[in-house]
Amino acid sequence: MSVDDNPDAAEAVYASLTNSVRRLVDATIRSQVDLATIASVQQKIDAAADELCAALMPGSFGLPETSDGRTLTWGNAVIGVRNAFAPPLSVHHRSDGSVWTDVTLGAAYEGPAGHVHGGVCALILDHVLGAAAHKPGHPAVTGTLSVRYEAGTPLGPVHAEAxxxxxxxxxxxxxxxxxxxxxxxxxxxGIFFHPPAAAR
Structure with a gap:
């Protein structure tokens, strides 16, 4: 089955795989099993990676389009359903033009003990602010982003809006x-711009 055959079904399959990898990342950080078990697990992970590497696209995922005109952001570092680093965010739009998201950040996003890394906070805010600036058919790109840290952000549920x-x-x-x-x-x-389509 290709993505074009059934994009929704393909998205569900990839999202499930990515959630498993996120669970693996969290377990890798927090596991306290013995070293022999870790060595055994590594062999299994390497075998799974070898299977996935049997057919790789060249370069990055990019922004491919399906036959029905859908743009896939599946590799995106913030919202990508195929990117285990992505939290991932689901951005919601209000009628007044503002946007918001709720997401839970676990051990993979830690900076100071028990708190979200400041760079991850900036990453999330950059994306959410950009979503507020977005115009249909004209995505916004960041010109500058100024971030002010007023307190530590504990790991766990966080809310962002713009x-x-x-x-x-x-x-x-x-x-x-x-x-x-x-x-x-x-x-x-943030200051955002809407470049011409040819410049994106």
Whole structure:
């Protein structure tokens, strides 16, 4: 079965595989099994990787399109269903143009003990602010991103949201924040642009 045959079914299969890899990453970080067990597991992982490597696309995943015109972002570092690094985010749009997402960040995203790495916080905010600046058919690209860390972000459930603050010529200025049950931990402001289709 190819992606074009049934994109939804293919997405479900890849998403399931990626969730298994995410579980493996978490277990790799937190496992306390003995070294002999680790060596045995490594052999199994290598065997599984060899199977997947039997047919690899060249280079990166990119932004391929299906026969029905759907653009696949499956390799994306923030929302990619085939990328085990991606949390992944599911961004929701409100009627007023603002956006939000809820996601749980576990051991794979740790920086300071028990807290989300600051770079991961910035990654999430960059994507969410960009989603707020997005125009149908004209994705936004980041010009600058200013991030202010007001508190540590504990691992676990986090909420991010953003909205357009103003438009200044070709610049769209977006503001947003990342929060936990303890309140806002990170604020951000970004300047976004909408390049011509040929430049993307």
């Amino acid at each position: 909205h357009i603050d103003r438009v200044d010529g070709v610049k769209t200025i977006v503001v947003g924040a990342l929060a936990t049950s303890q309140g806002i931990s990170v604020r951000a402001e």
